[in-house]
Amino acid sequence: MRKMVKKPCGLHCIKVKDLGVSAGGQEVLRGINLHIHCGSLNVLIGKNGAGKSTLIRAILGDIPHTGKIEFKDREDGRIQRLRIGYVPQSLNVEKQTPVSVYDMIAAYQGNVPVFLRKSRSMKERIVESLRVFEAEHLLDQQVCSLSGGELQRVLLSMAIMDSPNLLLLDEPISGIDKNGMELFYRTIYELKETYDLAVILVSHDLDQVRRYADWVVLLDHTVLKQGSAKEVFQSEEFHAQFGI
Numbered sequence: 001m002r003k004m005v006k007k008p009c010g011l012h013c014i015k016v017k018d019l020g021v022s023a024g025g026q027e028v029l030r031g032i033n034l035h036i037h038c039g040s041l042n043v044l045i046g047k048n049g050a051g052k053s054t055l056i057r058a059i060l061g062d063i064p065h066t067g068k069i070e071f072k073d074r075e076d077g078r079i080q081r082l083r084i085g086y087v088p089q090s091l092n093v094e095k096q097t098p099v100s101v102y103d104m105i106a107a108y109q110g111n112v113p114v115f116l117r118k119s120r121s122m123k124e125r126i127v128e129s130l131r132v133f134e135a136e137h138l139l140d141q142q143v144c145s146l147s148g149g150e151l152q153r154v155l156l157s158m159a160i161m162d163s164p165n166l167l168l169l170d171e172p173i174s175g176i177d178k179n180g181m182e183l184f185y186r187t188i189y190e191l192k193e194t195y196d197l198a199v200i201l202v203s204h205d206l207d208q209v210r211r212y213a214d215w216v217v218l219l220d221h222t223v224l225k226q227g228s229a230k231e232v233f234q235s236e237e238f239h240a241q242f243g244i
Contacts, residue, residue: 013038013082013166013198014059019067021054028054031222032067036215038165038198041188043209045232046219047241052202053089055219056170059200060086071166085164087155087172097144101135102126104143105158129157133187149180156184160191167191169201181205185212206233206242 019032029051036042044052058065071082105126123139130136135153138146146154152172159167173184185208192199192214203209209216209229216232218225224237232238 013072015068015070015072016059017068017070019055019058019065019069021051021058021063021065023054023063027221029058029065029221033223034217034226036166036198036200038196039192040214041192041199041201041212042215042217043213043229044200044202044217044219045204045206045209046224050219051221052219053170056086056168056200056202059168060084082166083162083164085159085162085167087152087159087167087169089171091151091155097142099143100140101130101138101143101146101154102140105129105154105161108158109161125161126157129161130154132160132191133157134183149177153180163195165197167197167199169199171202171204173203173205181208188212 014034014036016032016034016036019029020027021029032055034042044055046052054063057063059069102123106122109122127136127139130139130153133153133156135150135157138150138154141150143151143154156169156172159169167188169188173181188199188201189212191197201213210233213229216226216229217223218232218235218237218241220241224241225232225235227235
C-alpha cells in the first residue's frame with residue numbers, strides 16, 4: 001500500500017447524493033446522503049434488513065440505483081480513478097478444492113494463469129499483505145481447509161493488496177473470535193490512520209464501533225442519524241431502534 005509521511009489529507013473520496021434502491025416493487029433504500037473522507041472509519045449500523053449490505057452493493061455498482069455516487073481521488077490537485085477494495089460477508093468454497101491461499105490471491109491479481117506468475121516479487125507482495133492481518137502462515141494452505149476467521153483474514157489481505165482508496169467491508173468479521181475481532185479493529189484503525197484510505201464498514205458490534213469509528217451512520221432504509229459514535233448512540237433514533 002502507499003504509505004503516507006503525514007496523516008491522510010481529508011479530501012473526500014466519495015459522495016452519495018439522494019441514493020435510492022428498489023427491488024421487486026419494494027423500496028429498499030431512499031434518500032441516502034453521505035460524505036466520506038479519506039483517513040476515516042465510517043460504520044453502518046442498523047437492524048437486520050435495514051439495507052446496509054444493499055448500500056455497499058450500490059456503491060460497488062452491483063445493483064441499479066437512483067441518485068448519484070461520486071468518486072474522487074485527488075493527487076497533486078488532479079482527480080484520479082478511485083480504487084475500491086471489498087470484503088463480503090462470506091465466501092462459499094467447495095470442499096476438496098485444491099486451491100492454495102497463494103493461488104487464490106495470485107489469480108485475483110490478473111487473468112494470466114497462476115503458474116505463469118509464480119515469482120519471488122509476487123510471493124513477497126502476497127506475504128506482505130497477509131502479514132498485515134497476521135495471516136502469512138496461511139500462504140500455502142488450501143482455501144477449503146481454512147476456518148471462517150482465517151478465510152476472512154485472507155480476504156481482507158486481498159482487499160488491501162492493490163492499495164485501495166476506499167475499502168468496503170460488509171460484516172467481514174462474522175465467525176472471528178474475540179481476539180481476532182480486536183486484531184481486526186486495531187488493524188483497520190491503523191490502516192486508515194497511516195494510509196490514504198477511507199473505510200466503510202458494516203458492523204453489529206456496537207462496543208467496537210463506539211471505540212474505533214470516526215463516523216457512524218444509523219440506517220433503516222434511509223439515514224436516521226449520522227455523526228460521531230457518541231452523537232448517534234445518544235440519539236432518540238438510536239434508542240428507538242435498539243432500545244438501549
